[in-house]
Ligand SMILES: [Zn+2]
Ligand SMILES: [Zn+2]
Ligand SMILES: [Zn+2]
């Protein structure tokens with residue numbers, strides 16, 4: 021019993037991890053204190069470590085030690101990577117032959133033109149339009165930069 025009351029007293033002497041001011045009991049009772057990654061914050065002091073927006077009552081996701089991300093940034097961090105540019109495909113993306121692409125990155129590997137009616141041919145892990153595919157496969161020995169496996 022003694023132990024419990026000691027713990028309760030301690031909670032209300034905790035500093036906000038964001039602004040380093042004491043979190044008051046009133047603030048805690050009125051729902052202005054939130055707990056993230058086992059640290060307590062004023063509701064307006066908890067910010068996403070990536071975009072710095074206030075987390076508020078939204079969900080937060082722990083990232084590396086002691087920091088957390090808002091749901092948008094978390095999505096971004098965990099989104100599949102674009103096969104062409106290796107950046108996260110958080111925005112609109114296409115998924116083709118089991119890999120993800122930004123819409124703007126999904127184009128012919130050789131001539132960089134977007135595909136008409138999504139017609140493409142897979143060659144060594146990349147997409148080519150029909151013309152380039154034949155050029156690529158027929159002229160592979162003459163190519164200046166042969167694609168290495
Ligand atoms: Zn604070
Ligand atoms: Zn964020
Ligand atoms: Zn991309």
Ligand SMILES: [Zn+2]
Pocket residue numbers: 128129130131132133148149151152153
């Ligand atoms: Zn092409």
